[in-house]
Amino acid sequence: MKKISLLLATLCVVACNRHINHPPKMAHFSIPFETNDNKTLTYHEAIACYEKMAAAYPNMFHLSKVGSTDSGEPLHVAVLNTSGEFDPEKIRQSGKRILLINNGIHPGEPEGIDATILLLRDYLEKTALQKALEHLVLVIIPVYNVDGCLNRGPYSRANQDGPESYGFRGNARNYDLNRDFIKCDSRNARTFNQIFTTWLPDIFVDNHTSNGADYQYTMTLIATQHNKLEAPLGQFLQETMLPELYADMEGRKWEMIPYVDSPKETPDSGIVGFCDYGRYSTGYAALWNTIGFMPETHAQAI
Template sequence: MLLLSLFSLLLTAPATPAPDWRTPFERGNGNTTATYDECIAYYQRLDAAYPEIQLSEAGTTDSGRPLHVVVLSGDGDTDPVSLRAKGRRIVFIQNGIHPGEPEGIDASLMLTRDYVQQKALHRQLDDVVLVIIPIYNVGGALNRNTGTRTNQNGPESYGFRGNARNLDLNRDYIKQDSRNARSFAALFQRWQPDVYVDTHTSNGADYQYTLTLIATQKDKLHPALSQYMQQELLPALYGGMDQKKWYLTPYVDFAGRTPDARGLVGFLETPRYSTGYTTLFNTIGFVTETHMLKAYTPRVRATYDFLSLLIGTVQRQRVALAAARATATLQTQQQQQFALGWRLDTTAAEQFTFRGYAGKTKTSDVSAQPRLYYDRQAPYTKPIPYYNTFRPTTTVQRPRAYVVPQAWGEVVERLRLSGVQLRPLSMDTVINGETYYIEDYKTGSRPYEGHYLHTGVQVRTVQQPRSFLRGDYYVSLDQPAARYLIETLEPQATDSFFAWGFFDSMLQQKEHFSDYVFEDLAANLLRQQPALRAQFDQKKQADPAFAASGPAQLDWIYQQSDHYEPSYLRYPVLRVR
């Protein structure tokens, strides 16, 4: 009887409820996004429940909170060296760089759960490893509000675009002013992913698409990777999203009044941007941009479906992807000429079938002037031009090495974080090489992300011996970071360290002269150096303004004399050919 009673009790005892694995987004009303604390807490639950998932800290951020990283590996191996040796392809997903654009945050929570709970998805982890930054801009995520995304249709509350230092982190990948960016660089170099995704929400025109896509600009990507991306990866992604009824379009950037007026223009991501930085290391990059005016739930679902489709496509195309990347790595080591600047070719366009809304005009209720609006009752599907061909405007020959003085410690630190191998000189020495002198540049009148950017840089090259000190750095180009080195250390490059102002102190003259003292010295120089006198007279004859200006004449003689400081406008980094 006792046994029967116990058996009866067991039959009638309430079953242990199954764990509730719904994400904060799924538990909400379809218009809410996970807070920072909710997001990290959910990943902590997943980490505790599934050996395939590891949540860890990956450095600091400007907010004082850590940067977290989630690794999702089918066999629980989270060592990138070991995983690469096994032939795994690595997909790196970054969310919340702009926390007011949070679709990727919520989509990745669901994605991580589903990849360990659904067998069909789990099988993909035999060949692909996922590395996920849950929220990159931690400070912006903590600065939660309901109003700053003026043009956006949900969610109800969200984070702020600027980080704890009010930096836009998607302009910080080269200059690395933020601790976030420095932590990212170390993490990226540790994993060296094959494909990188940065999740966003767009602004701009109105159109039918829920999701738009920025792919690494094809002409800036290494040709082997560009060919694979255009011929295999992108067709699979566009076709797969079509099958899911999330019709895909290139990012809707355009020069006309509306997208169909003059067509779409490709986005040129220079290295200040996430995918511009990752391209320097032969990583294919994507930026997903959901449309701000669509409801939040479809934006999250479309992001989820794209990420899942991308992972599955990488798994199926893993051999082709690995071969393209290996070719790109080998050929980059042998490449002799590199582009430093690009310009859109407005004569080259392909036709793209675009799903838009008619742009019309009506009278503004505010100004009583004509204003643009998009008529959702007038959808269209028609071919429009897509301009996505860029031509190099500035190129440079690859040097054998650079020599970087240790005095420029901020530059040296950033080189190290991006995986550059530096060899300190063992003794004071003289090295013969190419020295740049800055001939001209333009500087913005207003600060941009904490810097006054230099553009239009022109240099003069002089072959000369230079003295360097023990502890200065000899930086060989025979290393994987060769392209990164060229695009940061060549001052003419769009996002070089010179362009961002890291070498500005060499643009200021430190010594000068008093006119009344130098008058006698200048006269003696002209008497003692007939060739200088001839140059001086010729310049006066050719330039009336110069001939009429005593100070200009004294300054010219000063610049030709031994009194003129040799370091003025001399770029500190030496090129060794």
Template sequence: MYTTPYEKGNGNQTATYEEIIAFFKLLDKDFEAIQMLEMGPTDSGIPLHIIIYNPDNVFDFEQIHKNKAVLLLNNGIHPGEPDGIDATMMLYRDLATAKVKAPKNMVIVNIPVYNIGGALNRNSHTRANQNGPESYGFRGNDRNYDLNRDFVKSDTKNTRSFAQIFQKVQPDVFIDNHVSNGADYQYIFTYIATHHQKLGGNLGNYFKAEMMPKILAGMKAKGIEATPYVNIHDEKPDSGFEQFMDHPRYSTGYASMFNVPGSMPETHMLKDYASRVKVTYEYMAETLAYIEENHNKIKELRAESNGHYKPGMHYPLQWQIDSTEITLLPFLGYEGGHKPSDVSGKPRLYYDRKKPFSKTVPYLQQYKPALEVTIPEAYIIPQSWWNVIELLKINNITMEPLAQDTEIEVESYRIVDYKTGKYPYEGHYPHSDVKIKATTHKVRFRKGDFVIKTSQPGVKYLLETLEPQAIDSYFNWNFFDAILQQKEYFSAYVFEDTAAKLLKDNPKLKAEFDAKKKQDKAFSDDGEAQLDWIYMHSEYYEKTHMEYPVYRMVK
């Protein structure tokens, strides 16, 4: 009666969206330990669901968190990678029917299909590199967004609903199931683990040294070898590879901002579908077993981490690989090489599965901060930037509106330079290489502008989104592009006389102007540039141009 659509098939077929929802509705109806809830909207017009499994039949998360840990599972973010969907359906069934021992110390929450629009866009060809199943969904959602690039910028309704689910559930551990792309090797199961340095402190060290090794040891005891995600495309992994850095745009990077250790199973695309579903199931089962035994430790370390970053401390905004720290990683691969292409005649990469190897390769997993910022006491955001404020609220950031117009001494940033991508990426032309100049001065804020203290659990989220030099900052995602454009200009024939008077009346400005002409020949030969320089150094130039409208309160 509770056989899943996958189990009814030939081992190479995955459930449709309608079958998935019908299956969980049946479990909800027949088992008191399972509750299915309709949640927020998606771009498809169909709402998300969560499926809660708690053998105590308690579904209030405030009550749950008093003595239990919560594991959140996310499936179908890329519906062409449905391994986790079918594995999770079987896991819930096995828990409900007592085939798997019911946990006492944890609750499981599952988003059965996150990218509903992509799941409904079913086909058999868009995963050209993948070995099964016979048909599957599409990577992009209904508006063609890759949802695993949207967690910070939140352009989609899916992502905004996910944030509300995440904040409601308050998970202690997170898993987002995927299928890999890239090199060929012997492993069926690879994984992306939240970078321990981004988790930070004792929690990060525990996740790297204790939690993940124990879970993987449990997999190995079942005959399942695993390796970190092979971050190599169109090259051989023989010479080693780097740990994937999951920035906040990705699901596990998002989770780490709230001190939730996360992992992204990446089953190998070229292995048969049944084998991939099996190892995904076993990984979730091993994670479940580990949390069951160590729920108190995980919750203690998370609680400690929530107060780890304080005003005045340094926080890394950018990371770079530390090439001096090398881990020797046992690796099971296939010999590869190059041979003439049957298509072009040019050299092409190939792997010979008749020649497996076991060797040790260098693995770079240690990063070092490339840019740090001092954590302020608070940020102040004018109420006019409602789009940013709305996202902060969705992500459970607490803030207080000013009760009256107030002049406050703050540190402000002026955008000095930045680069912008030439090609569209997920609906944006993102910025990078941002250069800023910080100054401290008094700013008059209006009643209703928001003061956001950093002494709250979401401090990392604030730093990653509001500091313009952070990789996935709201500035880099174009939320503040309006400040990059001047709104007022001058007519040269009118301003010529004004500029001459400004230089005559201001000896300091005249000295700076003459020094620049002397030092910069191109400037000295360009009358238009000289006029513009004077304008930008005068009271006529609009002060909001390039002025970043998020202010820092510092001691």
């Protein structure tokens, strides 16, 4: 979870520049992970955190409900903008870049839900860090697969050691939402499309945990394939942004490697880059010429 926080913080620094703001005083928010690293927030605990932050910082943090999901619950969208504007069109006109973070698409991979709250808490409470948000607005879906997050238990990821309780991969109708971005069989995906096309983010981060391979590195990363993006943007991603992200994470002692696939079941058959078609989050983002990242933190295998 700390690794996702670091990567998100790094993205904010790389994606924008400097400024100081002076937010109002607020109470300290804590989450269960900080006293027990085998615990993650439930859906209702996570939303309660966002509601408290929005109430404490109305001038820079805004929370709203959008559309519906197959669970019947709406999606929440949080916006952190140090200059206090929450209208997407006006934000774009101001020249600020928009970073959209999606959490809990696979609720058994919950780190992003917790890590984003810790990141937000840092930005809200630590004035000096807000210089990273001078030219950047964070837009956050706290939990995308609300349905799966409500379907909580300890047994659906048998090869994963912890946390002690977590959500289920499928949504209320058992769709894997990370296969549904352009197909839109789920209400979740239809609402997501509404959110994405409202905000049209410059960068999109979809937080995951790797559960299919025993990587030696804690943090792996799928980036949009650069040649899917318009040439200047793809070139910027490949030649500037990715080298900076990898170097920064190495400097923070959490070296990343690219998330790879193997043509057959084991790496003996070789390794290939992950091909993110439009039904996956980063492939979907590329359809809108948005840089997409899928951090996959390593699941501690049993």
